[in-house]
Structure formats: structure tokens, C-alpha cells
Amino acid sequence: MFKLNLKIALRNLWKNKGFSLINIGGLAIGLASCMILLLYVAYEWSYDKQFKNNDKTYVVYQSVVANGKTFSWGWTPNVMAEELQQKFPSVKYASHSTYPRPNLVSDGEKKISSKVIYADQNFLKILDYKFIKGNAEKTLTDVNTIILTKSFAAKLFGNEDPINKTVKLENQDVLKVEAVIEDAPANSSIIFECIMPWQLFLKRETWAKEPNWGNNMCLTLVQLKNNDAFSKANADIKDIYKKHNKEITADALLHPLTKWHLYGDFENGKSIGGKIDQLKIFLLLAFCILLIACVNFMNLSTARSERRAKEVGVRKAIGSTRKSLISQFFLESLLITFISTVFAFILVEVSLPYFNGLLDIKQTIDYENGMFWLVLFGLMIFTGFIAGSYPALYLSSFEPIKVLKGFSVKTDSSVSVRRVLVIGQFVFAACLIICTVVIYQQLNYIKNKPIGYNQSNLVQIDVQGKMRDAGKVELLKSQLLKSGATVNVTTFSSDFTEGGNNTTGVSWEGKNPNELISFNHRGIGYDFTETVGTGLVSGREFSSKFPNDTSGVMLNEAAVKMMGLKNPLGAVIDFWGSKLTNVGVVKDFVVESAYQKVAPMIFYLNRTDNTNVIIARLSPDENISTSLEKIDELVKQMEPNYPVNRKFVNESFELKFQNEKLLGTLSNWFGGFAIFISCLGLLGLALFMAEQRKKEISIRKVLGASTGNILTLLNKDFIKLVAIANIIAFPLAYIIIDKWLSAYEYRVSISFLPFALAGGISILIAVLTVSIQSVKVAKANPVDALKYE
Template identity: 80%
Template sequence: MFKLNLKIALRNLWKNKGFSLINIGGLAIGLASCMVLLIYVAYEWSYDKQFTNNDKTYIVYQNAPANGKIFSWAWTPNVMAKEVQEKIPGVKYASHSTYPRAKLITVGENKLSSKAVFADQAYLKILDYKFIKGNETQVLKNVNSIILTKSFAQKLFGNEDPINKTVKLENQEVLNVEAVIEDIPNNSSIIFDCIMPWALFEKTETWAKEGNWGNNMCLTFVQLQDNKFFAAANASMLGIYKRNQKDNLAEAILHPLTKWHLYSDFENGKSVGGKIDQLKIFLLLAFCILLIACVNFMNLSTARSEGRAKEVGVRKAIGSSRKSLISQFFLESILITFISTVLAFILVEISLPYFNNLLNIKLVIDYNNSGFWITLFALMIFTGFIAGSYPALYLSSFEPIKVLKGFKIKTDSSVSVRKVLVVGQFVFAACLIICTAVIYQQLNYVKNKPIGYDQSNLVQIAIQGKMADNKKLELLKTQLLASGATTKVTFFSNDITESGNNTTDVEWEGKNPNDVISFNNRGIGSDFIKTIGTELVAGREFLINAANDTNSVMLNEAAVKMMKLKNPVGAKIRHWGNERINVGVIKDFVVESAYQKVAPMIFFPSSTWGSNMIIARLNPNQNISSSLEKIDALVKEMEPNYPVNRKFVNESFEAKFQDEKLLGTLSNWFGGFAIFISCLGLLGLALFMAEQRKKEISIRKVLGASTGNILTLLNKDFIKLVAIANIIAFPLAYIIINKWLSAFEYRVPISFLPFALAIIISVIIAVLTVSIQSIKVAKANPIDALKYE
């Protein structure tokens, strides 16, 4: 019986090539879209889950009250790990490490900038990276030792065995290579090229030796013996700061390692979401696209009901039961789904390189993973049964006597169901159009919103090695200006587009002693305001001869407002116990999130605070390439042992919008696929309606109706369906975009434009799709339809 049903199914597919092609194409695009989105979701979901005891591993987060709210971050004091190991119940291991930082590693003349992590031995017990060479129980004991990743070892030593060979750190410390580990997977929150002992960090950074509960300078990992200890351990963590420093109002919590990547947003000290919200959107998008493809299959299958009616009648007349007919139609559906899945695989393999380039990751289909095949099989069976359910039940319900006598089958109910399905498709399509439009509006609004300084032609160069000397920095500044490659040069303590140090230890006259205010700390050089293109609101800049400004500070507008200073210039401020004088007020400019309000900032002379970046404005009258070559040559001459590390500020700033750009681009692509599949469903309904009204149209033509009249008649009903879909979609889309926008302090107002765009696009699509079929019917010879009457 199965063999017979399969033959019939194959014959039907071959006989109706046009319908089969549309059905297979629609399902293939739906399945391919769903697969790409699910592969991406699975990749993001797998973050930090490659470690053996990842479910028992936690990151220590600090909740610090300031500015009337609670800030949460994964920065902790260097004494946290020891305290947790000794005092918190159920802890198996506790470890501290630095975040990956740029360090120069040298082998002979081979000088490479690396991402380096300094950690203790417990770090490798918690995060059990795979060792290729070396004794994993003995590593990190020797102060002057290093562990390399496989690819970094090859860059340094080629195909030679690196074990027990030496490398130089920052051209100073000679380190022995103790081990080589596998490269860190891309789906890891911490990615590095090498690991060095924490003791070496303390040796090179002497300030790190001092135990200080007020200095949050490292990352702390905790692994529990069992998760049954979590409640007690987390409760004990809450008071750990106060137990060790009476006036410290911060609290510590344990945040699961497996949620670190996906749940990074905190409100009032509690995790409220993050990347997971984006994944939920993509999961919903995947499900809806697949559902639309299934609905499209239903519409096209039932549109052929006239042609299949006699087949059903004959088969029932010779003894086929309804059950066997249902089996037949389900088999056809699953066969089409199987062919569509094969085609979907081809589409996915072709499209993955593009999406990898777009997302800057490496998505692959893991053909050796049994879970993948189980998921694919379940997806295929689900799609086959959902897509074939309505056609199977509807077509198998025809009464043989009526259809064989030539009576018209009752179509009212089937038309109604198909109309509901088409409305559902266009509700989703309209929502996607509106949401995508708002995402792009928000992205453009924030990108074009004034950020307080001029990014164009602004370059920042990392200060490395010998350059860190103040006298040499001033000499380099003079050389850069004299070269003609730059017009202005200054110094900054951090990357100007990233976050940096902050403090709550700031006092001033009139401050409420109960207020806890967090200030961003930055060191700036002379000519800072002119170089970055911001404004001096009041007072003066730091003098070129910074010796006269040792105890001077500058504030931004947000700090003045927060401190409620009526006369900010000349105001006395105590910072870390030292009295300082504010000499100027700088206009607010964005250094962290472009979506949030600018935080209060306090600026110090870079000569006393320290600098990590040179910021230079390129000469607009010079060729950019030649200017960059001059800059590189001067920097290389000053410090030949380090590769020049420079980048344009606008490129760094652009990276802040990566998540929103990704959401917008994927919504655009898959929204387009959803609309295309919806058009196929609409085409199915148009085919069905045209078949049903063939004689009516012919009579109207005989009575003098023009092609335009016929097109208007046929399109009118479909435009009504699209209008109904938009009416339903508008409130749904408004709720979705309003919730999404609520996460941003700076957000675009919800205007009528995206909704108008949804109406225009959906109506144009509907009219074009239906007209393709309607023109055929309208131009057909009426004699062909009426000759049997």
C-alpha cells in the first residue's frame, strides 16, 4: 500500500510541475530560513558550555548603589577569590584572573601582540581547557612561565615544539613555555592567546599586590561542589563587602557562567535579560517563517481541490477509506517536505558564508552531531504533518456521488479558512515591516544624534613600551604635529569609545552624605578639547606645563548637574582624600553607551593620572594614507619593539551598534523571505478564486466588462484581506516595538511612518501577486469557459 501511495504521490508531483515547484520552493525557503536561525540560536546558546562543570560554575558580580540606582558588573577586588574559597559554604574552587589584555610576546625577531590573561592555578581547574602538550597539574606554579594556545604557538614557533622554549613578555620578562592548549572556541566569553601566572601580574604591576576591597580590578570565578549549595553560598556572598569594609555598600552575587553571555543586562541588581531577548525574537521569527511556509502549502494544495475532487471520488467509489486517503495526502506532504529539506540544505550551505561574514562568527552544520539529525528529522515530520493536515482532512472529505455526478463541491468554508490563513500570513509580514523600520529608525537616530565631539579624521594610537614616559610622549606629540600628518594631538587614559575606571570617592561642599555618586575617571592631555572637537563650557583647559595643574581637575556638564554646583569653576573637590580645584567644565560627550545618558565624569591631567592612548586629528589637506604612514613611522621610531596599534575612532564607535545592526539586518532578510512566502500563499488563494469565478468572469466579459474592470473586481477582495491583516498587525507591532524601545534612554518616537510603510508595501505586494494570475483570467477567451453551457 505504501509503495502504491508513493507512486501516486510522485505522479501527482510530476503531473502538476508548476504547483509542485511553488510548493517545494516555498517550503525550502521556509525550512532554510528556519535552519539558519536555529543554527545561530544554538551557537549563541552554547556559549561557555564547553567546560565539564559549566553548570556549577559562576561569575562573581558586584552590585553597587550609585546615582539613585544599582550598577552591576563582573569586576571584583583581588582579595575576593581567597575570601570566597575560605568563607563561603560549598565552594570547590575560587579563582581570580584579569580580563584579556594586549601584551607583546617576542621570540627572536618575531614580535606579536597577544590577548593575554593572568590567572592562578584554580582557574584551569574551573575552566578545563584541553591540553595538547605539557603537564596540566604543574602549570602556572613558576612565576616566569606561560601557556600558549595552539594557533599562537604556531605563529611564534612555526612547526617546532614550543615546550621549554622561552619567549619575552613586553621585552622584559623571559618566560618558559610550559604547555600548549587547544584554541579557545569562538563561543567563549573569554578569548585569549596565552595564560600567565597571577604572581607574574603582581610582579609587573606592583599595585596589584595590595589587598583592597575598594579596588575592583579583576574577574572572579567560583565553582561549587554541587548546586544544592547555591542558595546558601549566594546568601553568604551578599554581605561579603560589608564584612571586610564597613562603609562599603556594594553586594556580591553569583551569576551562572552559562548565562554570562545571554543574560548580561541587570536592573536593580538582578539579571533581566540581554542577548537572550534577541534570541527569543529569532526563535519566534524561525517558527513564524516555517508556519507561513506550511500555510502557503495548505493554500496551494487546497487550490487544486477541483482537480483532485474526481480522483477522490473514484478512489472512494472503488473502496478506499477516508483513512487511506488521509494517509495518501500526508505521504505527499512529507515527500514534498523531504525534497524541500534537501533543497533547504543546499540553500543553507550557500548562505552560511554570507551570514558568517555578517555576524563575524563561524556557523557550521555539524553533520556528526546526532542531536542535529534528530532535530532535523523532528522538524521535517512536524512541517510535513502541519503543512499536510488541512489538505488531507479537506480533500478526503469530498462525497464521491456528488463529485462524480459533476456537482460543484461546496467551497465556502474552505475559502474562509484560506482567507484566515492569508490574513495570518500578512499580519506577520506587516509586523515584520513595522518592526524592521523602527529598528532602522532607532539605529539611525542614535548614530546621527550629536555625541559631543567630532569623530571624523580622528585616530587613536595605543601607548606601548618606551612611549609611556611623559617626556617621550611630549616629544612624539611635537614630531607628529611637525610632520604635517596631524593638526592636533592629545592624550587620553582609555580608548575614547570604551568604558574605564570609575569611583564613588568624590566629596564636595553641599554634598548629601547619604548620596552615593559614581564618577567616570579619565586622564586627559593638553589640547584635549580642540583635538576631539568638543567645547569648553566654562573655565580653562589644563596647561601644557601640567606641573602647575597637579591638583587640578575638570568636570563634564553631567557632573556639574549631579553635584548641583552653581559656580563650578574654582569649586573644591576631594578625591581619594586629596583636595583638588576644578578649573573647567567640558561639554558632555559619549564615551560609553550611545543609548544611555552621559555619566558624570571627572578629568585629571594625563601627566599625573597616566595615559594609554594618543588621540590625533589627521590633517584634512593631506592624503590619509600618507598621513598614516608618517604617523606609523614616527611611532615605530619611538618604540621599534612594538607593532603600531592604531585605529579610527569612528570605526570603534560603529562597533557599539553591532547588536542593533544585526537585529535589523536579519529582520530585513528573513522578513523578506516571509513576505515572499506569503506572496506564494496569496497566489494560491488567487488561483483558487480565479478557478471558482472563471465562468462569472467570462459572462462579465461577454457583457462588455474590460480587463481593468475584471482586475478591480478580483483585487478588491484581496486588498480587503490585506487591510484586515494590517489592522490586526498594528496594535501587535506597537506593543512589540514599544517594549523594545523602552530599553533605551535615547529613543526615537513611534511615528505613523512605519505603519504607513507596512500598508503601502503589503498592498503593492498583494496587488502585484494577485494581478499576475488575474491578468491571465481576465484576458482568457470567454468561449473556453462557456462552451459547455
């Protein structure tokens, strides 16, 4: 029986090539879209789960109430790990390390700026990276040693054995290579190229030796002996700051390593979500697109009901049971699904490099993974049965006597079901159109919102090596100005577009002693406001004409407002125990999140040892390429041992919108696929309706109806369906986008435009799709439909 059903299925596919192509194409696009999205979801879901004891590993977070909000972050004091290791019996290992940072590692003339971390031995016990060479038990004990990743060892030494060879760190410390480990997985929150001992960090950064519960400067990881102890350990660690320093009001908490990447958003000291919300959207999108493809299959299959009716009637007349007919139709569905899956694989393999580039990830299909094939097989069976369920039950229900006498189907529940399915398809399509438009509106609103300074031709140059020597930064600044490549130059204490240092250790006259207020603080150089293109509200900026500016500060507007200063100029501020006088008020400008309000900020005069970047504005009279060449040449002359590290500020600022741009692009792509597949579903219903009404249309033509009259007649019903879909979609889309926008302090208002676009586009697509088939029916010869009457 199986062999016979297979033959029938293959013959039907070959006989009806057009229908088969549309069915296979729709399912292939739906399956490919679903597979790509599921691959991405699986990739993101697997973050930090490659370690043996990942379920027992936690990141220590700090939560502090300031400015009326609770801020939580994974930065902790240098004494946290030792305290947890010694005084918490449930802790098996506790480790402190730096976050990955750029450092120069060189072998002779080969100099590479690499991502490095400084860590203790427990770091490698908690995160059990695979050792290729070297002894895992003895690493990170000697100060002047280094562990390289496999790819970084190849960059430095090629095919040579790197063990016991030496490299230089920052052209100063000579380090012996004691081990080589596998590269940190791409789906890991900590990406690095080499690991060095924590003692080396203390040797290079002497300030870090002093135990200080008020200085959050490292990452602390904890591995518990078993997870039964988590609740107690998390409760015990909460007041650890207050036990050591009563002035610190922060709370500590354990955040699971496996949730670190996906659940990065905190509210009131509790994890509330993060990237997991985006994954939920993609997961929903994946199954909705697949469901739309299945609905499309149902509509196209039942549209051919008249042609299959006699086949069903004859088979029932000679003894076939309904069960065997259902089996046949399901087999046809599974066969089409299998063929679609093959084409879907081709589409996925072709498009995967593009999506990897778009998502900035390195996902591949692991054909050796048994779980992959199991999930794929399950997905294929699910798709085949869902797509074939309605056609199998509907077509197998025909009565032999009626269909053999002359087939006619009343426009009853079967048609109503298909209409409901088409409405469902267009509800989803309209929601996607509205959400995509709002995402782009929000993105454009934020990008075009004034940010308080001029990004045009603003370049940031990292200060490295000898450039930190006394007088070198000032010398480079003067050379940059003399070269004609720049018109203004200043310095800054951190990356201009990224987060930096903050503190609650600020007080002033009239401050509420029980209120904690967090201030960002940055060191700036002379000519800062003129260089970056911001302005002063009052007072002046730092100048070499005022030697006492080393004891002065500048505030931004948000700081003045937060502090409640009526006369900010001359106000004395206690900043970490030093009395400093405010000399100017700077206009608010964005240095961190473009979506949140500008935080209170204190500026102080940069010292040489605190200068990390030089900010320069390129000359408008010079060619940009020529100016950049001059800058690179001057920086190389100043420090030839380091590669020049410079970037445009606007390029760095653009990275802040990466998540929203990604969401918008993916919504565009998969929304387009969903609309295309929905059109195929609409085409299926149009084919079905045209087939059922061909005699009516022929009679109307005989009585004098024009092609236009018939097109209007046929399109009217479908426009109603799409209109109903839009009526349902609009409130759903409003709820979704309103919830999404609520995460932003700066947000676009929800206008009528996205809804009008969704309605217009969906109706236009419906009319065009239906008209393709309707024109063919309207122009058909009435004799062909009426000759048997």
C-alpha cells in the same frame, strides 16, 4: 500500499511541475531561513557550556547603588577569591584572573600582539580546557611560565614542539612554554591566546599586591561542590564587602556562568535579560517563517482541489477509505518536505559564510552530531505534517457521488480558513516591515544625534613599550605635529570610545553623605578640547602655562548638574583623599553608550605612566593615506619592537551600534523571505478563487465586462484581506516596538510613517501578486469555461 502511494505522489509532482516548483521553493526558503536562525540560536545558547562543571560554575558580580540606579558588573577585588575559597565550605574552587588584555609576545623577530590572561591554578580546574601538551596539574606554579593555545603556538613556532621553548613578554620577561591547550571555543565569553601565572601579574603590577576590598580589578570565578548549596552561598556572599569595609555599600552575588553571555542586563541587582531577548525574537521569527511556508503549501494544495477531486472520487468509489487517502496526501506532503529540505541544505551551506561574516561568528553544521540529525528529522516531520494537515483532511472529505457528477465547491468555511491563513501571513509580514523601519529610524536617530565632539579624521594610537618612558610621549606628540600629518595632538588614559575607570570616592561641600554617586574619571593631556573638537562651557582647560594644574580637575556638564554646583569654577573636590580644584567645565560628550545619558565625569591631567592612548586629528590639507604612513613611521621609530596599533575613532564608535544593525539586517533578510513566501500563499488563494469563479468571470465577459472590471472585482476581496491584516498588525507592532524602544534613554518617537509604509507595501505586493493570475483568468476565452453548460 506505501509503494503505490509513493508512485502516485511522484507522478503528481511530475505532472504538475509548476505547482510542485512553487511548493518546494516556498518550503525550501522557509526551512532554510528556519535552519539558519536555529543554528544561530543554538550557537548563542551553547555559550560557556562546553566545560564539564558549567552548571556549578558562577561569576562573582558586584552590585552598587549610585546616581539613583543599581549598577552590576563582573569586576571584583583581588582578595575575593581567597576569601571565598577559605571561608565558604560550599565552594570547591575559587579563582581570580584578569580579563583578556593585549600584550606583546615575541619569539626572536616574530612579535605578535596577543590576548593574554593572568590566572591562578584554580582557573584551569574550573574551566577544564583540553591539554594537548604539558601537565595540567603543574602549570601556573612557576612565575616565568606561559601556556599557549594551539593556534597561537603555531603562529610562534610553526610545526615545532613549543614545550620548554622561551618567549618574551613585552620585550622584558622571558617565559618558558610549559603547556599547549586547545583554542578557547569561539562561543566562549573568555577568548584568549595564552595564560600566564597570577604571580607574574603581581610582579609586573606591584600595586595589585596590596589587599584592597575597594579596588575592583579582576574576574572571580567560583565552582560549587553541588548546586544545592547555591541559594545559601549566594545569600552568604551578599554582605561580604560590608564585612571587610563598612564604608563599601556594594552587594556581591553569584551569576551562573551559563547565563553570563545571554543574561547580561541587570536591574536592581537582579538579572533581567540581555542577548536572550534577541534570541527569543530570532526563535519566534524562525518558526513564524516556517509556519508561513506551511500555510503557503496548504493554500497551493487546496487551490488544486478541482483537479484532485475526481481522483478522490474514483478512489473512494473503488473502495479506498478516507484513512488511506489521508495517508496518501500526508506522504505527498512529506515527500515535498524531504525534497525541500535537500534544497534548503544547499541554500544554508551557500549562505552560511555570509551570515557568519554578518554575525561575526564561526558556526558550522556539525554533520557528525546525532542531535543535529534528530532535530532536523523532527523539524522535517513537523513541517510535513503541519503543511499537509489541512489539504489531507480537506481533499479526503470529498463525496464520490457529488464530485463524479460535477465538481463544485461552495465558498464556505474552506475558503474562510484559507482567508484566515492569508491574513495571518500578512499580519506577520506587516509587523516585520513596521519593526524593521523603526529599528532603522532608531539607529539613524542615535547615529545622527550630536555626540559632543568631532569624529572626523580623529585617530587613536596605543601607547606601548618604550613610548611610556619619561618624555617619549611628549617627543612623539611634537614629531607628529612637525610632520604635518596632524594638526592637534593630546593624550587619554583609556580607549576613547570604550568604558574606563569609575569611582564613588568623590566628595564636595554640600554632598549628602548617605548618597553614593558614581563618576567616570579619565586622564587627559594638554589641548584636549581642541583636539577632540568639544567645547568649554566655562573656565579653561589644562595648559603647560599653569604648573599647578596637577592639582586641578575639569568636570563635564553632567557632573556639575549631579553635584548641584551653582559656581563650579574654583570648587574644591575631594578625589580619593586629595583636594583638587575645578578649573573648567567641559561640554558633555559620548564616550560609552550612545543610547544612555552621559555619565558624570571628572578629568585630571594625565601622567606619563597613566597615558594609554594618543589622540591626533589628521591634517585636512594632507592625503589621509600619506598622513597615516607618516604616523606609522614615527611610531615605529619610537618603538620598533611593537606593531603599530592605531584606529579611527569613528570606526570604534560604529561598533556601538552592532546589535541594532544586526537586528535590522536580519529583519530585512528574513522579513523579505516572509513577504515572498506570503506572496506565494496569496497566489495560492488567488488560484483557488479564480478556479472557483471562472464560470462567473466568463459570464461577466459575455455580458460585456472589461478586463479592468474583472481585475477590480478579483483584487477587491484580496485588498480587504490585506487591510484586515494591517488593522490587526498595527497595534501588535506598536506594542512590540514600544517595548523594544523602552530600553533606551534616547529613543525615537513612534511616528505614522512605519505604519503607512507597511500598509502601502503590503497592499501593493498583494495587488501585483493577485494581478499576475487575475490577468490570465480575465483574458481567458469564455467558451472554455462555458462549453459544458
